Amino acid sequence: MHLDLTDDPKADDEAFVIDQTRAYNRRFSQGGAQRLCVFARDDEDHIIGGLTAKTYWQYLDISFLWVDERHRKLGYATTLMLAAEAEARRRGCKQVIVDTFSFQAPEFYRKLGYSEWGRLTEMDGVHERHFFRKAL
Structure with missing residues (x-):
């Protein structure tokens, strides 16, 4: 064996590892991820x-949320x-998960009814990464 870092x-190669992991996961739960x-x-x-x-698996998993700086504070986010939450409900989701950094939008998610369930500190030495969830 040798490592290829x-x-x-x-x-x-990357797709192979992802596909193999998803194939394994399908043995334990029905349905795959839908964008x-x-x-x-x-x-x-x-x-x-x-x-x-x-x-997937009755969860909405948010990866990225962005609004152009010229259009912020207007309710677009x-x-x-x-x-997204409405579509997730339509797809049968019961929960939402999302994470954000301390310099991004933790208060925004709190205002939308999300509760923090975890936090990593000292990201890049000074920032925190906040993990949120919300029941739909």
Whole structure:
């Protein structure tokens, strides 16, 4: 055996490991992950905000939430979140999980009814990573 440690893996190698892990997981639960994205667009069809996530095993797992700085504080992030939560409910999800850094939006998630269930400290020496959940 030898190790191949890289920051530039072959796409097929990375996909193989992911596919094998998912195949193993399917032995314990029905259904796989389904992507869920919500985009806010301006009148010229440019993306001014977006949310990327997956739904699986009755969970909405939010990966990224972003709103262009020129459009913040106008309710777009809340609108994106509510749309994703509604679609997750339609897909049969019962919970949402998301994480955010201390310099990003922990208070935003609290205002939307999320409760913190974990925290990592000293990320990059000074930041915290907050883990939130919410029942749908």
